[in-house]
Amino acid sequence: MARIVYLVEHGPDSGKSAIALGLAELLSRKVPRIGVFRPVVAAAADPLLELLRSRYDIGTPADQLFGVTTPDAAALLAAGRGEELVGQIVERFRAVSGGHDAIVVIGTDLDDDLSFNVRLANEFGAVVASVVNGHGLADVESPARQAYHSLVDLDATVAAVIVNKTQGEVKPPSLPVPCYTIPEVPTIGAPTVAEVAEQLGAHVVTGSGAALGRDVLDYVVGAAQVPTLLEHLTEGALLITPGDRADLLLAAGAAHASGLVPLAGIVLTLGIEPPPVALRLFERLNPGLAVLSVPTASYDTIDASTRMEHRLSTANPRKVEAALGAFESNVDTNALASVLELSRSSRVTPLMFEYDLIERARADRRRLVLPEGTEERILRAADILLRRGVADLTLLGDPAVVETRARDLGVDVSGATVVDPLTSPLRDEFAAEYAKIRAHRGVTRDLAWDVVGDVSYFGTLMVQLGHADGMVSGATHTTAATIRPAFEVIKTVPGVSVASSVFFMLLPDRVLVYGDCAVNPDPDASQLADIALSSADTAARFGVTPRVAMLSYSTGTSGSGADVTKVAAATELVRQRRPDLPVEGPIQYDAAIDPAVAATKLPNSPVAGQATVFVFPDLNTGNNTYKAVQRSAGAVAVGPVMQGLRKPVNDLSRGATVKDIVNTVAITAIQAQG
Incomplete structure (x- = not known):
């Protein structure tokens, strides 16, 4: 019931x-x-x-x-x-x-x-x-x-x-x-500039989608001289002023662009638009503000604006995250x-998996560094992560640029620490550490100084030296640029020969773990065993009971060949090192996931037909399979999640969405807890 x-x-x-x-x-x-x-x-x-x-x-x-x-x-x-x-x-x-x-x-x-x-x-x-x-x-x-x-x-x-x-x-x-x-x-109950525009039937004179998404926290009517207006502007205010007051338009744009006071936008009344030269100058200021034009007078405009009611909707996910952040920060949900007499279901759905990530990360907050601090998706994700208390964040980049980008996007990352690797006092410490680690490669202090100015290396050294608990990068950097510093500086866990990766495949009725689909092109038997063990540990850490299928084109002893032999040898190594871990191999994918096929091919296997962790024999097979399942079965692929490193560093796809980034940061935070 x-x-x-x-x-x-x-x-x-x-x-x-x-x-x-x-x-x-x-x-x-x-x-x-x-x-x-x-x-x-x-x-x-x-x-x-x-x-x-x-x-x-x-x-x-x-x-x-x-x-x-x-x-x-x-x-x-x-x-x-x-x-x-x-x-x-x-x-x-x-x-x-x-x-x-x-x-x-x-x-x-x-x-x-x-x-x-x-x-x-x-x-x-x-x-x-x-x-x-x-x-x-x-x-x-x-x-x-x-x-x-x-x-x-x-x-x-x-x-x-x-x-x-x-x-x-x-x-x-x-x-x-x-x-x-x-x-x-x-911000939860505040309308956006776009909602005000719709309410007023306004014409958008200028302004991007981000500008129209800014929150309107106050209203200011501009009719006085510039100095008086500047004294009365408030944070998040929508300035309502006659369209022939180009002086107030430019003053407000300059006040916002300079950081004097962040505004929501500007509404020009009486159906009058500013002279083209004034509008061009306003746009050159690049204030990130929308300008609207309405035919009504200022009094009627302010009256209509303040009577509107904002509602949470799919159109504004940022407000949704703010509402959730407020609820979760003040209500003991457990x-x-x-x-309410709610006990957790034994079945893990994709929604439950994703929301469990947020809950677990919030329970023991970690410090994470995001090297791509000026990238739009990173800033939008940071806004969500900070509102929901998922992690304490450090953004890398020029603080002035980060502030300007955030202001233009209408996001709030004021709760994050912003560090510029080029000017940070930590650069000396990091250069010395990197030179020591890479001395066997002939890296000098001067060369190390140049290297650690790179955001990927700087972020990795923050993790290595305890200034951060984990790192997430890759929205604008290649996989190699993200994980090479980790291989050089952080290195693998003792006893693990290779770092590897998994994807969490969120199917409509279950969560599966695929490894390795992103890092190792052709692992040998020993490396494949390490990948299997790391993948099983990762699965268990995130609530997926590990039952490991070592995949091949052959099930049991039905086939032969070098690839089958490699998988069989890797399976035996896993059994020797972890006798408690359910593992089967070599096994074909259909026998691993389908109980009916398993009953025919491996009727007595504890894994066949109910595998949760799928270990692919090589990168070619793994990468193509995860993408085929993602596209054909409509699965959500969360990852790649790096494993086997001494401290967590995770790589994003360059096509990562804001939601992908939020999930990956939460995963990294949970890894850091371990």
């Missing part, structure tokens, strides 16, 4: 959507299949439901995830047909509740009727989580207690009370159920899961 959590709002604008997202994230880590439902929606196309549906791979069609629309509900209530309304909602819920292990229900604020929500929660068999709006409250104890007792008095089963949007960190009230407080994060 599914565990159902019903969210009830106490006070309008409580940030209930962000709490629903946090609960869905928590549930997705514990059970394979989660569902969502809203009893009443404003319109059939609901942004929050679409966000949850896409993020958590909920297969139920969007038009089945709600009970009724607000106009239909209002009409039934006005006609005195409240019981019919409840019946319709309950019927719709029961139609979609099957097939889920847990369901989040986002309650309605229809007529602010608490009893209506509790009635539905009880009809659904749900426990209730109360969300209290803590914005502007000096004392949250009284409203939290009032929320709890009002629900109990209506016979609700209360699981938790969450006071959201508090002013800074506030001690949670003491209640009979878990109570949490979450500080307000202005304790809450226990209260």
